[in-house]
Amino acid sequence: METTAMHIANGIVDGPVSAVFAVLAIAALAVCVRKAGHDLDERLAPMAGLVAAFIFAVQMLNFNVLPGVSGHLLGGTLAVILVGPWVGALCVSTVLIVQCLVFSDGGVTALGLNITNMALLGTAAGYLLVAGLLRILPKTASGLAVTAFIASVISVVVASQGFVLEYALGGTTDLSLPWVSGAMAGVHVLIGIGEGLIAATTVATVAKVRPDLVYALRRFRKPVTVPEVGVTA
Amino acid sequence: MTKRLGWFLAGGLLVALLLAGVVSNFASxxxxxxxxxxxxxxxxxxxxxxxxxxxxxxxxxxxxxxxxPLADYGIKGIDNSFLSTALAGTAGVLITFGIGAGLFWVARRRSAQDQDA
Known part of the structure; x- marks a missing residue:
């Protein structure tokens, strides 16, 4: 069997730093659950399950970016566009937890690190970029595709630098940080381009078939307005 | 949940199952x-x-x-790597959808209107 590990393994970052990030991840996910409750209606809840399942599937599809080096989608930006930032972070976390506990991918000790990078940092960066870009780009299928592409490339690089931060704080080996940062950023720009193409295709397809199911088209139009009635915060 | 949404979900799930169950065998x-x-x-x-x-x-x-039993995206005991990856991918999509949709459904916002739905 070839290499199938895709996330940070045990022992790469030391125990104390891994524990700190685990606590941080749990706290952030608790905030996401609270905020997500507001977004999750009867339409978004099953859609979010589908987004999680889709990200799981696409994460299995490693594509070559350099000779001997592959990459796969992380999914933060895709999730933000389809189901919003809070639910999106929970979707990516669900995928990472299933991968860790069922498929032995990504160390159990490293789960907080992986969630921090891909589900929190990647999704947060994706959200800020999507919200910003949709102020200038048209809210059409093609505008959404361009948004998804740009936001994906940058959010993947941001997620890769999350690892660099964790490695700087608790790396079990002593390599030069500028080298680690540069190597991670370089390869993740290429992975981000691949992710961007997948995310752009996916959101453009959903926007054409069911624009009403695209969170970014419904919610990023106006500042904070809740279209449904009967909501008391 | 409307019938139209049901069809969209079924279609999306089918795409995910094909990606994880078939296309995954051609992944790098x-x-x-x-x-x-x-x-x-x-x-x-x-x-x-x-x-x-x-x-x-x-x-x-x-x-x-x-x-x-599903470590490294394969099924323990199945030697045919195509079948092993296909079944593991299929299981992964169903498990992730089940857990995700279940938890999100429980956490969904219940407005007064939803109560009788």
């Missing part, structure tokens, strides 16, 4: 960006064990659940 088996960066600077033997050098992955430990 090279180490990903993180793994490749982590291995740079070390030398490896045929089994993938580190034999020398300095790299990020040097102190890498075994996964706590390395012996689980």
């Amino acid at each position: 088996s090279n180490p990903d960006g993180l793994d490749a960066t982590a291995r740079e600077g070390c030398t490896f033997n045929a089994d993938g064990e580190i034999t020398g050098g300095t790299c990020i992955a040097q102190q890498e430990g075994e996964h706590q659940l390395a012996g689980s």
Whole structure:
């Protein structure tokens, strides 16, 4: 069997730093659950399950970016566009937890690190970029595709630098940080381009078939307005 | 949940199942960006064990659940790698959808209107 590990393994970052990030991840996910409750209606809840399942599937599809080096989608930006930032972070976390506990991918000790990078940092960066870009780009299928592409490339690089931060704080080996940062950023720009193409295709397809199911088209139009009635915060 | 949404979900799930169950067999088996960066600077033997050098992955430990039945996206005991990956991918999509949709459904906002729905 070839290499199938895709996330940070045990022992790469030391125990104390891994524990700190685990606590941080749990706290952030608790905030996401609270905020997500507001977004999750009867339409978004099953859609979010589908987004999680889709990200799981696409994460299995490693594509070559350099000779001997592959990459796969992380999914933060895709999730933000389809189901919003809070639910999106929970979707990516669900995928990472299933991968860790069922498929032995990504160390159990490293789960907080992986969630921090891909589900929190990647999704947060994706959200800020999507919200910003949709102020200038048209809210059409093609505008959404361009948004998804740009936001994906940058959010993947941001997620890769999350690892660099964790490695700087608790790396079990002593390599030069500028080298680690540069190597991670370089390869993740290429992975981000691949992710961007997948995310752009996916959101453009959903926007054409069911624009009403695209969170970014419904919610990023106006500042904070809740279209449904009967909501008391 | 409306019938139209049901059809969309079924279609989306089918696409995910095809990607994880069939297309996944054509995915690259090279180490990903993180793994490749982590291995740079070390030398490896045929089994993938580190034999020398300095790299990020040097102190890498075994996964706590390395012996689980679906470890490494394959099914333990199935030698045909195509079938093993296909079944593991299919199981993964269904498990992720089940857990995700279940939890999100429980956490959904219940407005007064939803009560009688």
